[in-house]
Amino acid sequence: MREAAPKAGTLSGLPRAGGDVGPRERVVNWIDRNLPIIFNVPTVLLLAGLVAFPVLLVLYTSMTDWFLYTPEKRQFVGFANYVAVWSDPRWLHAIWHTVYLTVGSVFFQFVLGLGIAMLFNRQFRGRTFYRSVFLLPMIAMSTAISLVWIIMFNNSFGLLNFWLASLGVEDHIAWLSDEHMAMPSLILVQVWHWTPFMTLLLLAGLQSLPSEPFEAAKLDGASPWQMLVNVTLPLLKGHIIVALILRSIFAIKEFDTILTMTEGGPNWATETMNMNIYFNAFDYGYTAQAAAKGVLFFLFILAIQVALLRFRERQWSY
């Protein structure tokens, strides 16, 4: 994507063979010349209507006092909503819950994912089979697997408590209905759901590494642990950072499993930013404030994404 674009309809400036003859030729030439525009008309129109205009609308809405159920009383209030959201204790808690869920789930995904990626990075029988089976959680419908986990987590006849009981732990854990256990339970589901993705990203990194440093370390008699800390991790650093940021963006936006399994409860202990905006906009009708929160949520993600892009560019440049 670096060299200058060739002019449409021509090859390195040369006129196209045939030249213009009749009106049909002229139409064809016109289409050829304007191909980059004509081909992009549907995409650009659709995305303008479905993304660009809505973004302008949400920016405008966030500066009004729009209450969903009295739409006729709408006034421009400037940045008042952006100030007001910071005195909403539930929003502040939601930010904390989002960070909790993100850091918790991405950390365990990383530790597990790195280990599993290193296992997959060797030749053994049935590797393709194991890998494709291992990827299944990624493509499973999140509301459907939430149902399975709801049953696994059930206090009185869930499988997890049954297993704990057979290990001698007689106290039933209230996985989803205890304020302090609900978030760790959701993190467990996240780890199950997305560790395969982390593995995939790290495996791609491992497979791109040169083999010489590993051979050299082996000759020098490095232990497996020394190999991991002194060779693998430093070489993989770029891939690790990209994978961590990608997974964090996913985790920040998590919605489906939380709504299905806890609906933000108990006592809003699992309400993330995404959930909070959803409730405010579509349950309570605080459209304007929800719009302001939505914009902040977008900026929050954008900041992380820009960090990712910058990092990738730096990787490209050397």
Place this chain on the structure above:
Amino acid sequence: MVVLRQYLPRPLAKSIEALFTQVVMVLVVGPFVFIFFYMVWSSVKPDYLFYEPGTWIFEPTLYHYQNVIGGSDLIGNIRNSLIVSSAASLIGVICGIMTAYTIARYKLRKLAMAILVTRMIPYITALIPLWMMYNWLNLLNTYTGLILSHLVITIPFGVWILIAYIEDIPQDLEDAALIDGASRTQVFWKIVLPLCRPGIIATTILCFIFSWNNFQLALILGGIDVNTAPVSVFKFAGAETGSMGAMMAGATLVTIPVFVIVMFVQKHLAAGLTAGGISK
């Protein structure tokens, strides 16, 4: 492992190692697959055994499937999902291949960046204004509205994946055709599209899966007439009357078909999912 090789004859040490690897892989992959096994096996478990989670051996019953198919709106909603996801993935890939071609061949970096930015916007932020627009345009609870909204998933994803496939086609091939007097449109139809076919098929299937699994768009923009499968399955969670067997039967019905489809794009899956993950 190295220790084994010192004390045992080489072939024996090797086969013990191989066996050990298999055991480790089963232990690692097992928990991730177990959930699906549990889902399917529970969907044929008779109701009276549900309070005995430790009972694994029983006479399977299809009773829950009959219940779900006959007594809930899941099948109708699966049909809605099929309509919405097929239309959205087809339109997405058609728009996607045209845009991807121009981005790859005319180096439209700014357009590529703009499309990447559309993928960064969280659905919930776009959904507030989309809901307002749909309300004005009477698009709430319609197929048209839902298909349009799913294009937000499929177009950017399609463009992003297809750029890579088009860049793999040697430019010389196209240049040769242009020198021979073919028009750009002919080159696109007769060279690019046929050569991209495997990529286009894989992208369509991946777009379909992302659209099929999407919950948030249909939850807010859908309605009784056009609820999709994920929304239907979500409602099982809140239904006090629904039995657990029915929950699992519903979950199985929407999950397993996707696994079957995915077997056809095995090769492209890993690459597609990685690229698709740049932004959910």
